[in-house]
Amino acid sequence: MAVEKVKAIAVVSGKGGVGKSLLALNLALDIGRGGSKTLLFDAAGGNLGVMSNAAFDNVNKTKTMIANLSDNVSLYVSSLRNPCLVTNSKSIRFLLQEIIGIVGGYKYVIFDCPTGVNAISQTLAGLSEKIVLISTPDPTSVAGAYIVARAFDKERMGSRIGLVFNLVDSADEAASLKTRFDILSGSFLKCRFNDFGYIRKDDVLEISVREQSPVLRDDKDSIGVEDIKAVAHKVVMDKVFQNETNEHLNLAVIRN
Template sequence: MIDQADKLRRLMKKSKNEKSTEKNKSEKRAKVLAITSGKGGVGKTNFALNFSISLQKLGYEVIIFDADVGLANVEILSGVNLKSSISDIILLNKDINEVIAKGPEGIKMVSGGSGLKELALLNEENMLKMLKEIKKLQSTADFIIIDTGAGISSVVLDFVMASDEVIIVTTPDPTSIMDSYTLIKSLSSYGFKEKLNIITNMVDDKSEGKEVFNKLNNATFNFLRIQLNYLGYIERTNIINNAVRNQIPFIVSNPNSIVSKKLNNMTINYTSNRVIKEDNENKSFAEKLLHIFSRRGER
């Protein structure tokens, strides 16, 4: 009987062969950005959703992928009912275009559903189909925003490891800072080498936002020799609380508010400092996920 690792290695070879036949074609390659956190309740999904909309308003094509397995937080916060999920590609033989839904301000939304945990257990035919459909996402957008679950589960770490870059959302709560450190330590042990960006959320002011970042950055540098990148802060405000209750992203409901303007400036700064590079043997997001699952099969 062929083991799981061998099956996945053969799929990777098939994917590579197919790719080599198309290497002369010009293909858009979205930047895949994982937004994650060490613990729940820090506003990760709310940031991911509003950040995605801000990118879209700047003229980028954006897809937000809800990879928080078994939950539907992006769906709830956006007020959009995602009737299909990535699992339906296998279960109902849908293609990715049938799974994508239109979200606020024109962003595209994809639900991971509850089937992502079983991705590595699919048979060869279904795994290859899933791979091809996920690849389509990266060729139709400028950014794919992955809203992961919180914590350091294997599913969370797999999605972050397959991404080009990561944003970690933390708060002044000491447990949030400590859990963010634990997440960074786990990523480091997995060999993550890309930029680690930090957002400090639910702070009282600019000073507290920078103080929270400094605490986390000092710990990661002193013990892990990792330097973090500070993207900015988001203050506590009833505008955000009301937007969550009303299921309308605050950048849509209050576009001229201070918090929306700060987020837009943060987005502009982020995109203006983008470094485009070819890495990881030019593998796509889907191929990197497949590679991670094949390594898991060997463990």
């Protein structure tokens, strides 16, 4: 059995286009800026390579790709480019083997998971101590987030989930969304999920996506950047990560 101890965070969403990959990218960069070796693992189809304007040593649609995003942050793009095709135990085992083969030497791994409830997102969330569930104020996005939260809670992962509301106008709007989500989850799931913060609407973030220039790599500053840093602080400073006597995530597979 090969075991690597690493602090893992899964970034998930119930709907596409809500800023999941952008958050995963900048979350990894912010943690790296703090001095921790961080691996950003793209399991969502390879879009992070474009978003980060990464310079890969090899570009092949059927093979893994890796690039350095900063001194402490590396981006790894899984060879499993189509999450919809990962449905059986063999492909999941292959994914786990990929993870085991790359995580050595890193303190954190950030999983950018496919949208929705699927074999990859459930597997990577199950490996993670913290699950960052991102949504926008759009009702369909909130509904999608609830579906993900419900599925993960059914698998006893509810206590690891923290909500992030993106593209909000203000802290008050984010608080209102969280309250309504709490009412919904409290009524039907008999639980409430953690609050990892919010990200306000920000032209700087929108421009960074168009220009493929991550804000936390280029030292840009704005309200959105401040919010992302606050989210990263909440996640990393969580008591699970700060309790060094706690047994951190064991990513383990049995090699025959």
